[in-house]
Amino acid sequence: MTRRRLKVIGIGAGNPEYITIQAVKALQQVTTFFIPLKGDDKADLHLLRREICERYIDHDRYRMVDFDIPDRARDGAYRSDVSDWRAAVRAIYLRLLTEELGETDLGAFLVWGDPSLYDGTIGIIEDLRAAGMEIEYEVIPGISSVSALAARHRVALNRIGQPFTVMSARQLEKGLPEEGNVVVMLDTRDAYRDLDADLDIHWGAYVGTEDEILRAGRLSDLQDEITDLRKKARAEKGWIMDSYLLSRRSDPKD
Ligand SMILES: C[S@@+](CC[C@H](N)C(=O)[O-])C[C@H]1O[C@@H](n2cnc3c(N)ncnc32)[C@H](O)[C@@H]1O
Structure with missing residues (x-):
């Protein structure tokens, strides 16, 4: 053979x-x-x-x-x-x-x-x-895009002593994990919108490329802008690849 x-x-x-x-x-x-x-x-x-x-x-x-x-x-x-x-x-x-x-x-x-x-x-x-x-x-x-996202935002993925979860947007729709930060990938549905927790987001599209777009801050302040940016970028380029880190604002910062 x-x-x-x-x-x-x-x-x-x-x-x-x-x-x-x-x-x-x-x-x-x-x-x-x-x-x-x-x-x-x-x-x-x-x-x-x-x-x-x-x-x-x-x-x-x-x-x-x-x-x-x-x-x-x-x-x-x-x-x-x-x-x-x-x-x-x-x-x-x-x-x-x-x-x-x-x-x-x-x-x-x-x-x-x-x-x-x-x-x-x-x-x-x-x-x-x-x-x-x-x-x-x-x-x-x-x-990976997870490492690239964290590096470009200069953040750690986990808070001290806590796990972090990597999940698809499809899974996020079922709710946030009980503990720790979350990295969300493969979002075709704006799954970051209307989550029932007070969250920070570190979002990045085309991370590491010439077209990179980054936004970070309180999710409720940024979600409309991110939805807009995603729509525009997808229309201009024909495709988008983005991911984001979500963290609870109530969790102690390291
Ligand atoms: C099929 S997965 C492949 C992941 C890949 N194996 C990795 O290590 O990143 C594709 C998803 O990865 C994320 N992704 C890949 N490259 C990216 C980039 N440059 N910027 C932002 N997100 C990216 C997006 O969430 C995209 O929907």
Whole structure:
């Protein structure tokens, strides 16, 4: 059986300088990059991945294989939509690894931010391994959007002695966790509005990029402005990627 070799490389969440030295070393060894085209942001993020390769690889012994990632259906139950979508992406990965990667090649997926955070690449590779495909792979961590957001706002994510939670906007709609700060990602619904607590927000869109927008302050003072900014940015660029840290104003500051 052909053994496939792969690297899953975290490229950081927006700034080409978020690339780590470990990632640069890995990039230099790769022969075949699999570059996803996905969603409204595809042209911009595709370009960034290519820019990273051109900037950090000092030879031309590699090739790029573009592939389309289908949009996830949003008309059925959330879990079944996600599992159908994942099966479709798994079939694409299977084809790529079978047809585009030889025994002597080293393939790579360049993952936005960090591969361990809201990203399906590791899960899909594990599914393929479980189905019998022989894949040897390494994961290179990247600077996640959570770290980038905290750094750009110069804040700590947790208060001393408290946990913090990272969650999707879908989960936030069910309510805030009882304790600790919250980082919210994947917000397509302005889920920060009308939460029943007195909160501070540290919000960032396109963090680390030239288009970065940051706002911080009391949520009730800022929520209309943020909703407005999100709408305008989405209209101008065609897509938005933003996240935010929420903290209770009543919690003791460190
Ligand atoms: C599918 S998740 C991928 C997260 C990624 N693996 C990471 O480590 O940040 C995409 C979400 O991450 C957040 N995100 C990613 N990049 C961002 C950036 N540059 N600025 C703000 N939020 C970002 C947004 O909440 C977006 O909806």
